[in-house]
Amino acid sequence: MKRHWRLVTRYFAQYAKVRLAYKADFIIAFFSSMAATVLGFGFALVLFTKIPRLQDWTFDEVMFLYGFSLIPLGFFNVVSWNLYDFSELYIIEGRFDRVLLRPVSTLFQVVFEKFRLESLQEVVTGALVVGICARRMRLEFGLGDLFWFVVTVACGAAIYMAVFLILTAVSFWFEDRVGIVPPVFNMLNFGRYPLTIYNVFIQFMLSWIIPFGFATFYPTTHFLGRSAFTLYFHLIPVVTAGFTVLAIVVWNRGVANYSSTGT
Amino acid sequence: MPPIIEVQGLTKEFRTFRRREGVLGALQNLFVREYLTVHAVDHVSFSIERGEMVGYIGANGAGKSTTIKVLTGILSPTGGRVISNGFVPYRERRHYTKHIGVVFGQRTQLWWDIAVIESFKLLKEIYEIPEPDFRKRLDVFSELLNLKEYLHTPVRKLSLGERMRCDLAASLLHNPPLLFLDEPTIGLDVVAKERIREFLKEINRTEGTTVLLTTHDLSDIEELSRRILIIDKGRILFDGDLEQMKNRLAQYNQVKFFLKDRTQIPRLAQIETDGIVCQRVDELTYLIRFDREHHSSAAVIRQIVNTLEVRDLLVEEEPIEEIVKRIYLKGEVA
Known part of the structure; x- marks a missing residue:
């Protein structure tokens, strides 16, 4: 464990050094990432000033949810970079052989070899939005709430990770991932708005199939004091653990398949 | 002492399917697949003693790389038994990798964008190499392979020969008793080849490292190993002394x-x-x-x-x- 932590910090330091060596490149990446966040948020802001209420959700509540959703997403984005072209870089180009030759878990190597540093701005932006909305609503944030905030953010990031790991692991069997990633990626946006505005089918899907609801919506209901979803809130760690285990199992199966087919 | 590598009846089959062409074919591919079984390695047996340097040769597609991949734990075989340095490579891969060094001539094991020395330091953490050992070996390798001038250069800026030397050093930092080299001299000029051969001989002499190398350049084998294994179409055709081969087979x-x-x-x-x-x-x-x-x-x-x-x-x-x-x-x- 200690060794892995040291390795992560090493990988991170190395990677940061490389990114910062190309300052212009990094600055452009940072500003385009920032622009995307600000534009998305601006759009939501404009949209919801026209709609004073979304079902029984106030403007501030909707914005709180939107802001909260950015935080786990930001953390996920920082470490998910290698998953996007995993099939291209690791399977087709054959880098995965190198990963297999090292005495460290394959998953660990793939996830922590590359970071999208600029995505940390999403975490900061999200936290700011959450802070402002909480003030406007005069939400009481006790120590307990703070604890749950950290836990649910971590769970949210883990849920995103688990879902995308499963999708990435598909490339151990099929070289071309038949385009399932982009639609699922778009579903991330669904989690930015109250789940209750969708039809039953989508609600079910976002809870139990691709559980993005547990990453954004259910945690938020707790902080906003909406007791209707208390049960779901308590299930967050369970769902997170379940999907994480599933992702690890699928990944390891994928690695075993890679070893037997060598594709 | 028992041999460091024992391979018995090693077989590796790949199942590939015939891809039909065109849109209709692609649709058909989804549902009905015609499988073809390819025997990449077919009942191969050999053993290698500690401290040996063995040349493994064969034409393209003969099964060399597949054998190396099984021996390094990347691939699991379809049949047969492999014991290497006391491990079954594909079952105990993560433990086993600490005891081997691997160099693929075709692609680097180092991180492309970072300086060579930083790559080495990452490897130090990955293999948990104690600081004094790391320093010592780094000094020895820098000296033998003449790495000093470009330790601070990013890997992508190195020439093929320089990169190869760095890859070799990287593969030996954790002082493995076994070294696998897959075409280590491919694309190198005569001087670079010579330097790498000298280095391998030196490491073999001083550390007793067992070396198995594949190559297309037979002068590698004449320079380095007395023993030669020839594989073709997945089967071993010759296993023995190089001199013996010449005496027996030269016409x-x-x-x-x-x-x-x-x-x-x-x-x-x-x-x-x-x-x-x-x-x-x-x-x-x-x-x-x-x-x-x-x-x-x-x-x-x-x-x-x-x-x-x-x-x-x-x-x-x-x-x-x-x-x-x-x-x-x-x-x-x-």
């Missing part, structure tokens, strides 16, 4: 001679008796190849010097490239 010797001057040219015809044919290399240089069973070198030389005035004369064995080429073509060792 002809050749004599190259340089005429004193042009006046000698008309007299060449006189020595072309008893199945001996002169081949022209250039105006004054000629070559005679003769079957080792029918002619002795001494007799051929005598005939040449008795008939012609020559400036110089060289007797050569059949080059091992030729022997190996014949083995590949025949698909067996006769």
Whole structure:
């Protein structure tokens, strides 16, 4: 464990050094990432000033949810970079052989070899939005709430990770991932708005199939004091653990398949 | 001591399916697949003793890389048994990798964007190499491989030869008893090849590292290993001493001679008796190849010097490239 932590910090330091060596490149990446966040948020802001209420959700509540959703997403984005072209870089180009030759878990190597540093701005932006909305609503944030905030953010990031790991692991069997990633990626946006505005089918899907609801919506209901979803809130760690285990199992199966087919 | 590597009946089959062409074919591919089984490695057995340097050769697609991948734990075999340094590579991969060094000539094991020394430091953490050992080996390798000047250069800016030297050093930082090299000299110039060979010999001598290398360059094998394994179509065709192979399988010797001057040219015809044919290399240089069973070198030389005035004369064995080429073509060792 200690060794892995040291390795992560090493990988991170190395990677940061490389990114910062190309300052212009990094600055452009940072500003385009920032622009995307600000534009998305601006759009939501404009949209919801026209709609004073979304079902029984106030403007501030909707914005709180939107802001909260950015935080786990930001953390996920920082470490998910290698998953996007995993099939291209690791399977087709054959880098995965190198990963297999090292005495460290394959998953660990793939996830922590590359970071999208600029995505940390999403975490900061999200936290700011959450802070402002909480003030406007005069939400009481006790120590307990703070604890749950950290836990649910971590769970949210883990849920995103688990879902995308499963999708990435598909490339151990099929070289071309038949385009399932982009639609699922778009579903991330669904989690930015109250789940209750969708039809039953989508609600079910976002809870139990691709559980993005547990990453954004259910945690938020707790902080906003909406007791209707208390049960779901308590299930967050369970769902997170379940999907994480599933992702690890699928990944390891994928690695075993890679070893037997060598594709 | 038991052998460091024991391979018994190693078999690796790949199942590929025939891809049909066109849109309709692609649709058909989804539902009905015609599988083809390819035996990349077919009942291969050999063992390697501690401290040996073994050359593993074969034509493209003969099964060399597949064997190396099974031995390094990347691939699991379809059948057979492999014990390497006390491990079953594909079952205990993560533990096992601490005990081996691997270099693929075709692609680097280092991180592309960071300086060589930083890559080494990452490897130090990954393999949990103690600081004093790391320092010591880094010094030794920098000296032997002449790495000092570009330790601080990013890998992507290195030439192929420099990169290869860095890759070699990287593969040995954790002092593994076993080193696998897959075409380590591919694309290198003569000087770079020589440096790498010298380094390997030195490491083998001082650390007793066992080395298994695949190559297409037979001079690697002549320089480095006395033992040679030839694989073709997944089967081992020859396993033994290089000298022994030459003695057993060389069919002809050749004599190259340089005429004193042009006046000698008309007299060449006189020595072309008893199945001996002169081949022209250039105006004054000629070559005679003769079957080792029918002619002795001494007799051929005598005939040449008795008939012609020559400036110089060289007797050569059949080059091992030729022997190996014949083995590949025949698909067996006769």
